[in-house]
Each structure stands twice: as structure tokens, then as C-alpha cells.
Amino acid sequence: MKTNTQKKHRFNIIDFALILTVLACIVGIALRYSLRENVIASNSKATVTVMVRGLLEDNVVHMIEGDEYYYQRSGDKIGTLKSFETKPATIRNFRHDGTIVETAYLDRVDVLCEIEVEGLNTEDGFMVGGSDYIGVGSDILVRSVNLETEWLVVDIEVSGS
Amino acid sequence: MNTQTTKKAHRLNFFDLLLIVLAVLIIAGGAAFVVYQNSRTPENSTVIEYTVLVRDLPEEMNVRAEAGQTVIDTIRLGEIGEVVSLTMKPATYDAFDHTTETTLHGEYEDLYLAEFTFRADANKTESSYMINNVRVSVGAEVHFRTPTFIGFGYVTEVRELPAE
Numbered sequence: 001m002k003t004n005t006q007k008k009h010r011f012n013i014i015d016f017a018l019i020l021t022v023l024a025c026i027v028g029i030a031l032r033y034s035l036r037e038n039v040i041a042s043n044s045k046a047t048v049t050v051m052v053r054g055l056l057e058d059n060v061v062h063m064i065e066g067d068e069y070y071y072q073r074s075g076d077k078i079g080t081l082k083s084f085e086t087k088p089a090t091i092r093n094f095r096h097d098g099t100i101v102e103t104a105y106l107d108r109v110d111v112l113c114e115i116e117v118e119g120l121n122t123e124d125g126f127m128v129g130g131s132d133y134i135g136v137g138s139d140i141l142v143r144s145v146n147l148e149t150e151w152l153v154v155d156i157e158v159s160g161s
Numbered sequence: 162m163n164t165q166t167t168k169k170a171h172r173l174n175f176f177d178l179l180l181i182v183l184a185v186l187i188i189a190g191g192a193a194f195v196v197y198q199n200s201r202t203p204e205n206s207t208v209i210e211y212t213v214l215v216r217d218l219p220e221e222m223n224v225r226a227e228a229g230q231t232v233i234d235t236i237r238l239g240e241i242g243e244v245v246s247l248t249m250k251p252a253t254y255d256a257f258d259h260t261t262e263t264t265l266h267g268e269y270e271d272l273y274l275a276e277f278t279f280r281a282d283a284n285k286t287e288s289s290y291m292i293n294n295v296r297v298s299v300g301a302e303v304h305f306r307t308p309t310f311i312g313f314g315y316v317t318e319v320r321e322l323p324a325e
Contacts, residue, residue, distance in 0.1 A: 010172060010173075011173065012172075012173060012177070013173065013177045013180065013181065016181065049221075049223075051219065051221055092269075094256045094257075096258075096259045096260060097258050097259065097260050097261075097265070098256035098257055098258035098259070098264075098265030098267070099256075099265070099267060100254070100256075100267065100269070100270075112221065122308075123231075123308065124231065124233070124308055125306065125307070125308040125309065133306065133311070135306055135307070135308070135309060135310055135311040136222060136223055136224060136225065136309060136310050136311070137215075137218075137222070137224075137306075137310050137311040137312040138311050152219075152222075154219065154221045154222040154223060155221075155222070155223040156309075
């Protein structure tokens with residue numbers, strides 16, 4: 001006659017280690033996304049002025065106001081293109097006497113763009129989406145649905161919540 | 162004939178408890194060691210001011226810095242001092258004047274140099290000053306950010322401040 005004895009699971013060291021690991025993960029995630037000590041505003045908006053240097057003039061048609069831009073590497077959203085203005089891109093040349101003369105490219109422009117971003121204004125600077133630092137001097141590879149390009153941040157104006 | 166086999170269930174025993182206690186002690190000890198290392202005043206601690214030169218910034222760039230802002234090394238993500246001052250100057254170039262066959266030193270009209278001066282507690286070693294594991298000496302390249310600027314440049318000056 002066969003008897004079935006249902007094995008009763010007893011709490012053991014492996015269970016304990018697993019629980020510890022799960023707890024550590026939860027704590028780690030909570031620390032990563034929780035409130036930071038230095039947060040000044042819970043949610044802020046900023047206007048970031050960026051320069052796109054030497055863009056081919058034919059590609060200006062792909063800069064569309066209202067387009068959303070994302071970090072090329074992470075895919076996280078940065079902000080929305082509010083407005084832009086173009087001027088001919090220049091190249092520096094040296095005259096025979098060593099002085100500089102600037103001449104304009106025939107087919108390239110420098111574009112000054114205003115980007116509306118949301119994030120956290122902290123004591124360490126403005127954090128896009130709460131986690132990505134952005135400051136004057138930031139060099140960022142970006143993309144929208146219409147264009148991939150590189151931004152140089154030249155100004156940031158935080159406008160508040 | 163059927164044989165009944167019962168597998169012995171593992172009970173938490175003294176050795177398991179010992180292992181757990183040992184693991185907790187190792188983790189706690191390691192954490193305490195890291196905290197202690199970070200808070201420890203270096204043996205040859207001194208206060209220095211150093212200048213970092215950032216070159217060729219376009220005129221459209223609104224470079225700002227306020228005294229007291231924290232400076233962070235963007236590679237190691239450690240603090241490397243606080244801002245003392247910022248000076249902007251026209252960027253310069255050297256070119257060969259073919260007419261006189263001499264070197265001409267000129268200033269760009271639309272490019273600038275930014276000289277950031279920082280103050281920090283540093284550990285003086287035989288070969289350099291170390292700030293939070295970042296070597297600071299004339300010629301060293303520093304990648305840094307403040308709340309209002311991010312960039313990199315070369316250290317052009319380091320001076321020890323007299324002890325207070």
C-alpha cells in the first residue's frame with residue numbers, strides 16, 4: 001500500500017537568503033527613485049537654449065516646432081522644441097598676415113533652439129526627468145522622429161513648477 | 162512490497178545561524194569601513210585653491226558661477242571643491258604672419274576662455290595633491306560640473322592656502 005506524505009516545506013537558510021536579496025532590491029529601488037534631500041521643487045519647468053552647429057541647410061526642414069526630443073543613448077525624453085532661429089555657419093580662416101577672417105558656409109547653418117523641459121531643480125543643478133543633469137556646456141546627442149543631431153547647451157532658465 | 166521513504170527536511174540549526182551572523186557581520190563591517198574611509202581626514206590634509214581653464218566657449222554661451230557652488234568630478238562623481246571665482250577672457254590664437262614671417266598672437270571675437278578657481282581640502286602626497294581620489298596638479302585635465310555649468314579643462318595653477 002502506498003502512502004502519500006505531503007512534504008511540509010520548512011523555512012531554511014536558502015529561503016532566508018532569498019528574502020534578504022529581495023528586500024535589498026526593494027530598498028535599492030526605493031533609494032534610487034525616492035525623494036532626494038536637495039530637491040527644491042517637486043516638479044519644475046525650464047527653457048533650455050541649445051545650439052546646433054553646422055547643420056546642413058537641407059535638414060532645417062526636419063526641425064519642427066512641437067517635436068519631442070530624446071536622448072540618443074537612453075531613449076529618455078528630454079523636451080519639446082518650442083522655437084528656433086538659424087544663421088549661416090561660419091568658418092574661421094587665417095589671412096596671409098595671420099589675422100582671422102570669418103566666411104560663411106554656403107550650405108550649413110547654426111541653429112539656436114529653445115527647448116521646453118520638465119524635471120527637478122536641485123541644489124546640484126537641473127535634472128531632466130528627475131535624474132539626468134543638464135547644464136550650460138552640456139553636449140548631448142539627441143533625436144526626434146524627424147532628426148538626429150547634437151546639442152550644445154548655452155543657457156538654462158528655470159521657470160518654476 | 163512498497164517502501165516508504167521520507168526525506169529529512171532541513172532544519173535551521175546552529176551552523177546556519179552562525180553563517181547568517183557571519184554574513185551580516187561581513188556586510189556591516191564592509192559598510193562601516195567604506196563610511197570610515199570617506200569621513201577620515203587625510204594625514205597630510207591641506208586647503209588649496211586651483212584654477213581650471215576651459216577653452217573656446219562660444220559667445221552665445223551664458224557661463225555662470227556663484228561662489229560657494231559645489232564642484233563635482235563628472236568621471237568619478239566625487240566632490241572636488243567649491244567655486245571661488247570665475248573670470249571670462251577672449252580666447253586667443255597664434256598664427257603665422259607670412260608677410261613678416263613672425264608669429265601673431267590674436268584674440269577671437271566670438272570665443273572665450275573661462276577661468277574657474279576652486280577651493281578644496283586636499284591630501285598632499287609626494288607627487289601631487291589629491292582631492293577625493295582626483296589628482297590635481299598643473300597640467301592635469303579635470304572634467305567637472307557645478308549646478309550651472311559642465312565642461313572640462315586643464316589645471317593652470319595650484320596654491321596652498323595658509324593654515325587658519
